[in-house]
Amino acid sequence: xxxxxxxxxxxxxxxxxxxxxxxxxxxxxxxxxxxxxxxxxxxxxxxxxxxxxxxxxxxxxxxxxxxxxxxxxxxxxxxxxxxxxxxxxxxxxxxxxxxxxxxxxxxxxxxxxxxxxxxxxxxxxxxxxxxxxxxxxxxxxxxxxxxxxxxxxxxxxxxxxxxxxxxxxxxxxxxxxxxxxxxxxxxxxxxxxxxxxxxxxxxxxxxxxxxxxxxxxxxxxxxxxxxxxxxxxxxxxxxxxxxxxxxxxxxxxxxxxxxxxxxxxxxxxxxxxxxxxxxxxxxxxxxxxxxxxxxxxxxxxxxxxxxxxxxxxxxxxxxxxxxxxxxxxxxxxxxxxxxxxxxxxxxxxxxxxxxxxxxxxxxxxxxxxxxxxxxxxxxxxxxxxxxxxxxxxxxxxxxxxxxxxxxxxxxxxxxxxxxxxxxxxxxxxxxxxxxxxxxxxxxxxxxxxxxxxxxxxxxxxxxxxxxxxxxxxxxxxxxxxxxxxxxxxxxxxxxxxxxxxxxxxxxxxxxxxxxxxxxxxxxxxxxxxxxxxxxxxxxxxxxxxxxxxxxxxxxxxxxxxxxxxxx
Amino acid sequence: xxxxxxxxxxxxxxxxxxxxxxxxxxxxxxxxxxxxxxxxxxxxxxxxxxxxxxxxxxxxxxxxxxxxxxxxxxxxxxxxxxxxxxxxxxxxxxxxxxxxxxxxxxxxxxxxxxxxxxxxxxxxxxxxxxxxxxxxxxxxxxxxxxxxxxxxxxxxxxxxxxxxxxxxxxxxxxxxxxxxxxxxxxxxxxxxxxxxxxxxxxxxxxxxxxxxxxxxxxxxxxxxxxxxxxxxxxxxxxxxxxxxxxxxxxxxxxxxxxxxxxxxxxxxxxxxxxxxxxxxxxxxxxxxxxxxxxxxxxxxxxxxxxxxxxxxxxxxxxxxxxxxxxxxxxxxxxxxxxxxxxxxxxxxxxxxxxxxxxxxxxxxxxxxxxxxxxxxxxxxxxxxxxxxxxxxxxxxxxxxxxxxxxxx
Numbered sequence: 001x002x003x004x005x006x007x008x009x010x011x012x013x014x015x016x017x018x019x020x021x022x023x024x025x026x027x028x029x030x031x032x033x034x035x036x037x038x039x040x041x042x043x044x045x046x047x048x049x050x051x052x053x054x055x056x057x058x059x060x061x062x063x064x065x066x067x068x069x070x071x072x073x074x075x076x077x078x079x080x081x082x083x084x085x086x087x088x089x090x091x092x093x094x095x096x097x098x099x100x101x102x103x104x105x106x107x108x109x110x111x112x113x114x115x116x117x118x119x120x121x122x123x124x125x126x127x128x129x130x131x132x133x134x135x136x137x138x139x140x141x142x143x144x145x146x147x148x149x150x151x152x153x154x155x156x157x158x159x160x161x162x163x164x165x166x167x168x169x170x171x172x173x174x175x176x177x178x179x180x181x182x183x184x185x186x187x188x189x190x191x192x193x194x195x196x197x198x199x200x201x202x203x204x205x206x207x208x209x210x211x212x213x214x215x216x217x218x219x220x221x222x223x224x225x226x227x228x229x230x231x232x233x234x235x236x237x238x239x240x241x242x243x244x245x246x247x248x249x250x251x252x253x254x255x256x257x258x259x260x261x262x263x264x265x266x267x268x269x270x271x272x273x274x275x276x277x278x279x280x281x282x283x284x285x286x287x288x289x290x291x292x293x294x295x296x297x298x299x300x301x302x303x304x305x306x307x308x309x310x311x312x313x314x315x316x317x318x319x320x321x322x323x324x325x326x327x328x329x330x331x332x333x334x335x336x337x338x339x340x341x342x343x344x345x346x347x348x349x350x351x352x353x354x355x356x357x358x359x360x361x362x363x364x365x366x367x368x369x370x371x372x373x374x375x376x377x378x379x380x381x382x383x384x385x386x387x388x389x390x391x392x393x394x395x396x397x398x399x400x401x402x403x404x405x406x407x408x409x410x411x412x413x414x415x416x417x418x419x420x421x422x423x424x425x426x427x428x429x430x431x432x433x434x435x436x437x438x439x440x441x442x443x444x445x446x447x448x449x450x451x452x453x454x455x456x457x458x459x460x461x462x463x464x465x466x467x468x469x470x471x472x473x474x475x476x477x478x479x480x481x482x483x484x485x486x487x488x489x490x491x492x493x494x495x496x497x498x499x500x501x502x503x504x505x506x507x508x509x510x511x512x513x514x515x516x517x518x519x520x521x522x523x524x525x526x527x528x529x530x531x532x533x534x535x536x537x538x539x540x541x542x543x544x545x546x547x548x549x550x551x552x553x554x555x556x557x558x559x560x561x562x563x564x565x566x567x
Numbered sequence: 568x569x570x571x572x573x574x575x576x577x578x579x580x581x582x583x584x585x586x587x588x589x590x591x592x593x594x595x596x597x598x599x600x601x602x603x604x605x606x607x608x609x610x611x612x613x614x615x616x617x618x619x620x621x622x623x624x625x626x627x628x629x630x631x632x633x634x635x636x637x638x639x640x641x642x643x644x645x646x647x648x649x650x651x652x653x654x655x656x657x658x659x660x661x662x663x664x665x666x667x668x669x670x671x672x673x674x675x676x677x678x679x680x681x682x683x684x685x686x687x688x689x690x691x692x693x694x695x696x697x698x699x700x701x702x703x704x705x706x707x708x709x710x711x712x713x714x715x716x717x718x719x720x721x722x723x724x725x726x727x728x729x730x731x732x733x734x735x736x737x738x739x740x741x742x743x744x745x746x747x748x749x750x751x752x753x754x755x756x757x758x759x760x761x762x763x764x765x766x767x768x769x770x771x772x773x774x775x776x777x778x779x780x781x782x783x784x785x786x787x788x789x790x791x792x793x794x795x796x797x798x799x800x801x802x803x804x805x806x807x808x809x810x811x812x813x814x815x816x817x818x819x820x821x822x823x824x825x826x827x828x829x830x831x832x833x834x835x836x837x838x839x840x841x842x843x844x845x846x847x848x849x850x851x852x853x854x855x856x857x858x859x860x861x862x863x864x865x866x867x868x869x870x871x872x873x874x875x876x877x878x879x880x881x882x883x884x885x886x887x888x889x890x891x892x893x894x895x896x897x898x899x900x901x902x903x904x905x906x907x908x909x910x911x912x913x914x915x916x917x918x919x920x921x922x923x924x925x926x927x928x929x930x931x932x933x934x935x936x937x938x939x940x941x942x943x944x945x946x947x948x949x950x951x952x953x954x955x956x957x958x959x960x961x962x963x964x965x966x967x968x969x970x971x972x973x974x975x
Binding site for chain 2: 010011012013014018041043044045046079082379381528537540541544545548549550551552
């Protein structure tokens with residue numbers, strides 16, 4: 001067998017790269033390819049990367065040339081490389097660096113040696129509104145507040161900008177990571193966390209400092225944030241999806257860094273502290289007294305000289321924060337997420353305003369290294385009773401999902417699962433409160449919804465963590481920033497339609513590695529042949545593309561097995 | 568003389584045509600050499616850009632391979648291949664069926680009805696997503712119940728060979744059911760590809776035996792039988808020169824003291840059968856070196872048609888592609904196109920949807936495609952068995968379960 005035939009890479013004419021996971025050259029090829037292509041899918045046997053203009057411009061920003069990219073492809077490809085690839089790689093890479101954003105005495109300028117290109121940009125209506133004047137034939141002055149927008153627009157028209165204007169340094173605040181947590185446990189960043197920190201920081205050069213780190217749920221994204229904060233040692237503003245997230249950040253900062261307790265501020269509905277390290281929520285930031293009034297809490301961005309803004313669960317970034325972020329291009333910006341997919345398709349906006357994807361690692365790779373728990377996904381398909389079936393067929397499309405999702409047969413299956421996992425820590429997660437309350441009634445279990453007071457929530461979470469409660473019923477509050485390390489079984493009974501990221505986040509609730517190395521089990525109960533099943537298929541797409549397999553079991557069969565095992 | 572020179576020149580142009588140009592030409596050919604521009608664009612722009620269309624059109628018109636006729640408005644304009652080039656082009660495409668991979672996404676309604684079995688081969692190549700179809704136009708039969716005889720008439724009007732073909736197929740249950748159903752748009756008959764080829768071969772064989780393809784009408788039957796005996800004695804996959812084959816066959820005749828040693832058996836006629844009758848259906852592959860020295864080889868499919876290997880042997884061969892064929896839990900099937908037997912792709916396309924045709928092609932199985940597979944006559948267990956046989960490490964449980972579930 002020739003060396004070529006053992007090569008792990010297939011280069012497609014649409015610029016996707018398919019990498020064979022079982023090849024002995026997989027790791028070396030993956031490391032090289034990741035420099036200029038983005039990981040798109042991690043199926044069990046094949047990982048798909050995509051070479052995009054942005055990924056090539058990122059590669060160019062780190063000093064790669066077209067020939068370097070082609071060398072890697074030639075080294076690992078199994079089949080001849082399609083003719084268009086070399087042309088397109090060279091073409092895209094050659095565009096990078098033609099336009100530069102530079103800073104001179106607090107003013108920002110767009111420069112290029114190509115007079116025709118500068119003239120074209122000067123005439124372009126979309127770009128021109130971000131420009132003040134043409135200084136010379138090769139220099140345009142940019143409106144100071146438009147630094148983010150102009151980069152976004154120029155990428156849209158195919159002219160990437162090398163942003164050399166640098167970052168405004170924030171107020172210094174020393175942050176060091178502890179080697180032993182305050183809880184007494186040894187602590188250091190894991191290899192992949194160090195890699196993510198290093199790629200983002202980029203030796204404090206202009207190519208680093210803004211971007212998104214994508215890591216699976218339970219893989220320690222907060223630690224990556226802490227690592228970057230410690231390298232920069234500047235005032236930091238952290239945005240979270242909810243108050244529980246704020247509390248968890250505060251807890252981690254106190255436990256694992258030298259930051260003093262009094263220097264960590266909580267800016268939420270309850271408190272409005274502004275400290276060197278301040279943590280807030282998207283909800284507070286986007287609150288306003290009237291629909292058409294200003295967002296009063298946006299002033300938080302100006303309240304201190306922040307050196308870093310961290311966007312936790314960046315895929316949830318609300319539209320108003322997009323806008324304000326566009327004006328923060330002089331600040332270093334870190335996006336953290338497990339699932340950079342938005343059902344509104346605005347992932348690209350995240351890239352252009354927060355920064356491109358800087359680091360990504362497959363869920364299954366971390367699972368194989370033991371950093372996240374091995375999970376078994378099971379879908380249990382149940383039928384409807386004749387009454388429900390009749391009801392389902394009589395209502396309009398919009399109401400059908402709810403009827404199917406609330407199928408009462410699901411309660412029997414939940415009972416079977418709970419019986420099967422009597423010694424485990426179980427979360428039942430759903431969308432419809434009536435349904436969740438019913439489950440809570442059946443098991444006399446505690447339920448947490450958006451209306452549960454924060455203190456009550458914290459008390460219940462703590463009881464669950466201590467093992468006093470073994471079963472917790474959760475509404476959509478469980479979708480994010482919920483750290484229950486010992487939860488090892490999740491039962492999903494209804495969801496937000498076909499939301500892929502919700503499915504992934506819910507699985508994420510049970511992915512913290514278990515002390516005894518046991519596997520986590522993620523059950524979805526789905527009503528057969530209904531909207532519920534259609535949505536389930538869509539919801540599972542992200543996880544299956546991360547290499548997870550769903551086993552589908554018939555509800556009757558599941559109950560039968562359960563009964564025979566019990567006997 | 569001048570006209571021949573022109574055709575030769577254009578032949579050269581055809582041989583040098585780019586893939587995009589071939590695609591352009593094939594769309595016109597499928598419509599019997601002339602297609603309204605408006606219809607053409609609808610098909611072409613499904614896969615290619617307007618820029619590619621304009622550039623390719625310009626080049627082909629310059630080369631004289633395409634003529635724009637009719638009014639200059641987009642409604643009245645048509646693309647046409649010069650009549651004298653149609654045969655040359657067909658020849659050229661037949662020599663490289665892989666050129667037709669791109670047509671896999673054509674809708675049946677975009678393919679013109681044809682009668683020639685060589686054209687049926689085109690359709691088989693092109694229309695793999697739908698399995699093999701015989702096409703007929705709505706206008707010709709309306710939505711009335713039609714008799715089998717009527718179908719034969721409709722499909723057999725083009726040539727004698729097609730009539731033979733239909734006579735072979737008239738007993739097929741699929742064709743019978745065709746006559747019993749009402750059709751609003753297009754109708755089809757599904758036949759699995761290798762059986763289809765074998766059946767075509769049967770009637771080709773009968774046709775040859777009855778004819779005088781080898782030059783002597785009085786001994787046509789014996790000639791053909793002897794020719795196929797010699798052919799089936801060859802090793803599969805090995806290239807033979809035509810000279811070797813003919814001289815060897817003659818020597819066999821002489822040595823074995825055959826009663827038919829006086830059979831007329833010359834290179835020209837043998838090549839005619841190989842290149843015009845058998846290559847078309849994939850029984851042999853042919854190759855010409857410097858336009859002069861001729862070679863051919865017998866395919867595995869050819870061995871099956873000649874009765875040298877069983878259907879299970881043939882199908883086993885089709886499954887020996889482990890690692891090149893993967894089914895994933897997200898319902899994607901990835902296949903290394905150029906290392907897989909095209910027949911495997913054709914069968915896969917019967918119950919999946921091609922999403923990307925490239926070095927590694929991607930097909931997707933959905934509820935709808937499983938429904939399509941069922942309509943084309945596949946059972947759910949046949950679909951899962953097909954995947955299991957070829958897929959390294961088996962197929963994901965959720966895919967198998969869903970195929971069975973969707974079929975209910």
